[in-house]
Amino acid sequence: MKRIRSTARWPVSRWLAGFGLSLALAAQALGAAPYYEGKTIEIIIPFPVAGGSDIWIRTIGPYLERNIPGNPRLVYRNIGGGRGIPGMMEFALKTKSDGLMVLVSSATNYFPVLLGDKAAKYDFRQWKPLLVNPVGGVMYVSPASGVKRVEDLAKAKDLIYGGISAIGLDMIPLISFELLELDARGVLGFKGRGDARIAFERGETNIDYQTTPAYNATVVPLIKEGKAIPLMSFGQLDDSGNIVRDPAVPDLPTVPEVYEKIKGRKPSGKFWDTYKIFMPSAFAVQKILWVKGDAPAEAARVFYEASDRLSKDKEFLTKTSKVLGGYPLQRGDRLEKTIQQAFQIDQETQRFVREWVRKKYHVKLD
Amino acid sequence: MWDAALIALGKFADPVHIGMLMAGVMAGTVIGILPGLGGIASVAILLPFIFKLDVHTAMILLIGSVAVVHTSDTITSVLIGTPGSAAAAATVLDGHPLAKQGQAGRALSAAFLSSLIGGLIGAVFLTLSLPIARPLVLLFGSPELLMLCVLGLSFAGFLTGSQPLKGAMSACLGLLLGSVGAAPTEAVYRYSFDQLYLLDGIPLVGVALGVFGIAEIIDLLAKGGQIAERIGLGGGWIQGMKDVMRHWGIVVRGSLIGVWAGILPGIGATAGSWMSYGHVVAMARDRERFGKGDIRGVIGPESANNSVEAGDLIPTLLFSVPGGAPAAILLGALFFYGIQPGPRMVQENLDLIFTIIWGFAFANAIGAGLCLLLSPALARLTWVPFAKMAPAIVVTIFIGAFQSSQHFGDLFALLALGFLGWLMKQLGWARAPFLVGFVLSKPTEQYLWLSISRYGAEWLWRPGVIVMGLLLLATIVWIVVGKLKGKQSLDEESTEGPPLLGKTSSIVFTFFILFVFAGALYEARSFPYLGAIFPVAATIPAIFMAVLQVVLDLRAPGVELAPEARNKTGTALSYFLSLVLYFLLIWLIGFAIATALFTFLFLYGWVKLRLSRSLIYTACLVGAAAFMGWMLGLYWPAGILGGW
Structure with missing residues (x-):
């Protein structure tokens, strides 16, 4: 056994420490061993290696290993492709109720559910969120568009936005354009948000958005050079589920704030309903770590406690700040209601969105 | 800038860094040799090891492996005619015939030297272009990128062989296969027949391994004996180096083509090496030897596929946009260290950029x-x-194919395309245009889509587009004139000896292809307009060509097949069936048992190896396969009858 180092001067305290330790050991021997001791937790990642969600979990993984009592080993399993559905189904069908298999999910996994895709036969209501990490998004324009401030947006002509697909994250900016009634159109078919940003830089498009980490690294330099002007953020959710300013870019107004500024009234209507339903999935609760709903309570509890400890861990906060995007790693139980609400959609709105992407962006949903 | 380069160079005096570089190079070399495993696999394997290293060390490890994959993948391509990675398929065309002629040494040394020079040119180009790369990349809009893709596609015209009609249909077939899965913007999922597997399209690895690898293995097995006669390798090594010196122009041009293919998004190593191969054929005065073992056909693609990886780093590091699949993983690794590449990278992390460049060199x-x-x-x-080698190669190919999406569909596609490739090979349908069409299908369609939806018809009048349009026109004239003059461009070598398949098989095959095109066109009627452009553009001309081909076939004189040929065809088919059987066994009783059973039966029952040797071979192979599967993080589904 390792000797206990003590800085105390009194031998009594050393003696006491030893006594405490033996008590702890005795307790363990009596069967109070941590739930995850000597166990391996398999993490299902329904995306290919080195994607955003993969890097997210692999970055925080080692800290979880250290902060979960019993120090379980984490193994990562990527099941990419098929719009994330094969990975989700693997988790939905194969997981036992022992908390030894957890799942990372992202916006790609929520949108098919919200859009009523029949292939997405998984149900988030049967799972428990362990950890949640939001992401933000910032929209900006090129000075060539004639827009200098958000107020100019209403009279701006021929705004062109580059995106990947109308049924992915790009839906949020595209819906924002409709909500704000801008003269903007989406040119879709880019391979990634980075490719779309290159198109913005070469003047092929003149309005764009990036997630906050990418915004800080790749757009802020453009702003300093006068090649881009920041406009607004998509916002985050507060504890009661209202859309509020994004703490990562507190100076920028949110889309609904801009609406009020331009229109002089609170947002309403079908596009506003759509925005409220889809924005959280896309950004505010984007990354979620799940366990099956019937897993032992202790399995979930140790994750919550690990997240509490990590939120005060200086090393963790500095080392992972870029990957976490400047947002806290939140306990899943606190957000459970918000999350389950985020994946609910009424039939009317669903029909409206499907009709809109079909008519405007020629997307054929099954 | 230069002091940063020197500081970065100093890092390589550290034994830890040298050790990591060596480890990366070793891993990359082995992975490159294994058929079907390329840059993505090598980075993915090493990725779990980097999470405990500092960023410089980690990058040295990763870049070391990426840099050499396209050097060592040549070995497999040349020696057994199976692409060591998808990007090495072009090397098979001339490299493997050379090996069969007993000139493996010459082909390999020429390939390694041109790979090396290509890689170094890539590194130099990468360094020099750091200050100017951003504006250079921004020069190319979607319409210009579209024209580049079309230009690349037109190179397929040089690769159609002596039967241009079949070659052109082969290219159309490649384009069509490439359009399986999501259309740009996810507007529609084409030809997916409700299979989740097909939503992402068919993986390139399976296509390259099937059309070239499986087809070649069946042929080699049917032929019997060994690949080459036992002739001393002797002076071949020196000869290969002399070849590279003599054709230094090809090396330089090939490297630059590779760098550009890397810099431009969506092109990639496979397309780059084919473009380089196409350019060599296009510029050659005498084309008779291509496809039958012309050393220039090895030097061209080999000098390109290493420099692609250097080119890939430019968008990755300066724009935070991965230039290719391995670069995407590299980018992910940088995110892990809290480094988000972008415009500031050159100012803030110049030393890291140089660590990567030096590591690459x-x-x-x-x-x-x-x-x-x-x-x-x-x-x-x-x-x-x-x-005797076949079971080991087959098992590795199955692993290589399965690794791309870990779905049974991978193996199914591998075998189906393997059979298609074998038929094409026997019936004189050039396979090179097929692969060129397949790899360029996605980017061409994407840029076409973007150009039209951004600019309408105006994109046609942009100066860059007009310049490249003229270049395209010149290329087409060049091809047509060449064909009319009867300047025979390459014929992919078919099996030695008399043809295995006769007139009837040829007509049946053409009818089958006609049926595929017609069916694809019929399906396309329900696609939204932009999603239909590509399938329609690929199928309509192909249908006309197929009808013409049927007429030509019917009028051609029948060839009397030698009885020996019938026997050989039977043998080839039975070998193919044994692969199908292996596939079915995996499905029924799981990978491990199936592999053991297949290997043992093949060796003991067919090759008549001694019992003890068969058992040892089987045990070793199953162990190696399990190890590889573990390294690659493969999850073989349990067989439906149980087993594992």
């Missing part, structure tokens, strides 16, 4: 040296009776 040198050392031993494999 050193790895290229070490990799080429290592391959040169390994090759004489490996070249001896061509003297071993091929049937």
